[in-house]
Amino acid sequence: xxxxxxxxxxxxxxxxxxxxxxxxxxxxxxxxxxxxxxxxxxxxxxxxxxxxxxxxxxxxxxxxxxxxxxxxxxxxxxxxxxxxxxxxxxxxxxxxxxxxxxxxxxxxxxxxxxxxxxxxxxxxxx
Numbered sequence: 026x027x028x029x030x031x032x033x034x035x036x037x038x039x040x041x042x043x044x045x046x047x048x049x050x051x052x053x054x055x056x057x058x059x060x061x062x063x064x065x066x067x068x069x070x071x072x073x074x075x076x077x078x079x080x081x082x083x084x085x086x087x088x089x090x091x092x093x094x095x096x097x098x099x100x101x102x103x104x105x106x107x108x109x110x111x112x113x114x115x116x117x118x119x120x121x122x123x124x125x126x127x128x129x130x131x132x133x134x135x136x137x138x139x140x141x142x143x144x145x146x147x148x149x150x151x
Contacts, residue, residue: 059095111149
């Protein structure tokens with residue numbers, strides 16, 4: 026059973042920054058691509074960003090528009106989502122997820138991800 030542990034998030038004013046973290050065991054971490062999704066009540070979970078197993082490729086949702094950066098630190102078996110220039114419409118519960126992928130591939134759909142973190146609330150005030 027793969028377990029992902031999230032941290033970070035919280036309340037920030039519009040234009041501010043927040044960082045999210047997603048950790049797993051090192052064995053798990055090295056074999057999986059990791060993605061970030063977000064969900065607003067009543068809406069479908071939306072792809073935010075993803076990073077490949079080897080960290081060589083990243084992909085972002087169109088709405089990110091250069092404001093977020095996804096990265097991974099193998100020594101700590103952790104993936105980060107650095108969010109900047111936050112807008113009120115970024116308010117959501119953010120989830121990390123892991124997918125068993127071939128090197129160099131980033132998964133962008135919900136169905137590709139098998140394991141999920143517990144979610145963390147991000148609230149951006151206007």
